[in-house]
Amino acid sequence: MLLPTSTVGKKIMMAITGQVLAIFIFFHIAGNSTIFFHALNGYVVALYKLPLFVWGGRLVLFLAFVFHIWYGTVLKLENHAAKPEPYAKTRYLQATFAGRNQIWTGVIVAVFLIYHLLQFTFQVTNPAVAADTHPDALGRPDIFMMVAQSFRQIGISGVYVVSLAALGLHLLHGIQSSFQTWGMNNERTLPVIEKTGNVVSVLLFFWYCAIPVAIVLGLLKG
Amino acid sequence: MNLTLYVWRQKNSKDKGRLVRYEAKNVSTDMSFLEMLDVVNEGLIVKGEDPIAFDSDCREGICGMCGQVVNGVPHGPRKKTTLCQLHMRHFKDNDTLYIEPFRAKAFPVIKDLIVDRGAFDKIIQSGGYVSVHTGGVPDGNTLLIPKHDADTAMDAAECIGCGACVAACPNGSAMLFTAAKVSHLAALPQGRVEAARRVCAMTEEMLAQGFGNCSNHYECEAVCPKGIKVKFIAKLNREFIKAQMPGNESCTGRG
Ligand code: HEM
Ligand code: SF4
Ligand code: FES
Numbered sequence: 001m002l003l004p005t006s007t008v009g010k011k012i013m014m015a016i017t018g019q020v021l022a023i024f025i026f027f028h029i030a031g032n033s034t035i036f037f038h039a040l041n042g043y044v045v046a047l048y049k050l051p052l053f054v055w056g057g058r059l060v061l062f063l064a065f066v067f068h069i070w071y072g073t074v075l076k077l078e079n080h081a082a083k084p085e086p087y088a089k090t091r092y093l094q095a096t097f098a099g100r101n102q103i104w105t106g107v108i109v110a111v112f113l114i115y116h117l118l119q120f121t122f123q124v125t126n127p128a129v130a131a132d133t134h135p136d137a138l139g140r141p142d143i144f145m146m147v148a149q150s151f152r153q154i155g156i157s158g159v160y161v162v163s164l165a166a167l168g169l170h171l172l173h174g175i176q177s178s179f180q181t182w183g184m185n186n187e188r189t190l191p192v193i194e195k196t197g198n199v200v201s202v203l204l205f206f207w208y209c210a211i212p213v214a215i216v217l218g219l220l221k222g
Numbered sequence: 223m224n225l226t227l228y229v230w231r232q233k234n235s236k237d238k239g240r241l242v243r244y245e246a247k248n249v250s251t252d253m254s255f256l257e258m259l260d261v262v263n264e265g266l267i268v269k270g271e272d273p274i275a276f277d278s279d280c281r282e283g284i285c286g287m288c289g290q291v292v293n294g295v296p297h298g299p300r301k302k303t304t305l306c307q308l309h310m311r312h313f314k315d316n317d318t319l320y321i322e323p324f325r326a327k328a329f330p331v332i333k334d335l336i337v338d339r340g341a342f343d344k345i346i347q348s349g350g351y352v353s354v355h356t357g358g359v360p361d362g363n364t365l366l367i368p369k370h371d372a373d374t375a376m377d378a379a380e381c382i383g384c385g386a387c388v389a390a391c392p393n394g395s396a397m398l399f400t401a402a403k404v405s406h407l408a409a410l411p412q413g414r415v416e417a418a419r420r421v422c423a424m425t426e427e428m429l430a431q432g433f434g435n436c437s438n439h440y441e442c443e444a445v446c447p448k449g450i451k452v453k454f455i456a457k458l459n460r461e462f463i464k465a466q467m468p469g470n471e472s473c474t475g476r477g
Binding site: 012083086092100180 | 320
């Protein structure tokens with residue numbers, strides 16, 4: 001069952017790749033929070049001193065994304081085909097807005113990710129603030145300047161907040177769903193996992209938003 | 223009370239079908255939903271029209287034959303109630319009701335509100351049984367079953383195979399039904415032996431019959447007239463993972 005075609009196998013691929021991505025989401029914001037202590041440039045230098053970790057991590061994330069998107073699309077197409085005719089009157093009792101739009105919040109995250117990588121990893125969207133060609137006083141790539149100059153533009157910050165909202169909605173359904181897929185649920189644990197998943201998703205959303213918002217409000221300056 | 227009904231009318235599986243408006247007059251609050259439709263049908267027969275076709279059998283909530291979608295909810299608005307056990311006192315005078323058949327690719331409409339749920343039988347045939355040696359009736363307590371396991375099996379065995387879970391699922395998935403059967407048999411020593419083979423066969427058959435995959439929306443649990451819990455879907459997933467372990471006949475073909 002390396003590349004599963006069974007219904008549970010496909011779901012487990014979604015769950016494992018989703019959980020890998022979600023764990024990354026947590027460590028990414030934890031690391032980026034060094035920006036609040038004016039330690040972002042130092043953090044990035046320290047990170048790149050671990051090439052095995054950085055490149056190993058990138059490989060894992062890349063594979064997780066590829067499989068997550070592949071199986072997400074396969075599942076969505078199959079599920080769509082299994083329900084060809086809608087009801088004249090639709091009423092959902094338990095299925096959430098987030099859950100029903102998982103594919104669309106996923107697509108928003110994917111498009112955003114491309115932009116995000118072009119902006120801060122490949123640094124091609126605005127060469128005038130590219131960190132790799134603009135070292136700080138200690139000779140390190142000035143990531144802080146790049147981030148701050150970018151987020152100062154309200155439009156860019158807006159794009160981030162909207163995309164982060166999509167990610168938050170994705171996790172709102174995704175976290176609890178992934179535990180159910182692994183079978184780690186019973187009547188007692190399900191409500192607890194659902195609530196914890198919701199709290200974690202909302203916290204991650206605000207935590208991520210804190211960076212662009214702090215910069216737009218001028219609370220975080222160089 | 224008086225009601226306005228929009229009922230799905232479809233001559234046969236080929237017909238496109240449409241919603242038709244009917245007035246249900248002087249409906250008694252003591253009637254069941256199906257009796258209300260019986261009265262509407264009597265009116266149609268008197269007028270020489272084709273009565274609305276719908277399924278029912280026991281009319282006491284145990285056979286799983288009835289089932290329609292009322293205002294977007296399979297078996298109507300009352301929790302843990304089959305349509306035949308739903309009484310008209312739960313509706314208000316002058317309510318407008320949209321009455322549609324269970325919808326899913328695996329449940330084609332045969333006529334009006336009747337759908338073919340034969341796909342469920344195919345899932346059962348693929349693994350919803352235990353293989354036992356026939357012979358004399360075994361003594362009552364030869365196989366001791368812990369109370370907890372017996373309760374789990376009984377809770378899962380409550381499924382009456384009505385198909386409301388499929389009708390409610392945005393993916394037309396039959397996971398709650400399949401999970402109920404898998405869990406029921408896996409919880410008992412007689413069924414445990416074949417648990418790995420069963421979970422693979424039944425989930426494979428589910429996809430083969432054109433049902434969708436579970437997205438963990440839990441819409442099924444909300445409409446199930448027997449209160450089957452989605453914890454059984456988690457149990458099915460665990461059974462599936464266990465079935466992949468070496469030494470089990472793991473899932474063939476679809477892996
Ligand atoms: C950082 C980004 C992402 C994270 C953290 C993430 C996380 C998750 C998690 C935890 C799940 C639940 C898995 C399960 O149901 O067991 C999930 C489901 C899903 N994800 Fe993502 N995801 C991300 C990006 C994407 C992208 C880019 C897409 C793409 C198009 C996508 C599409 C989906 C779909 C369709 C589902 C639902 C599958 C189903 O029907 O059950 N996700 N995601
Ligand atoms: S699980 Fe519930 S809704 Fe689904 S077939 Fe069984 S009784 Fe009906
Ligand atoms: S007719 Fe038997 S359950 Fe409704």
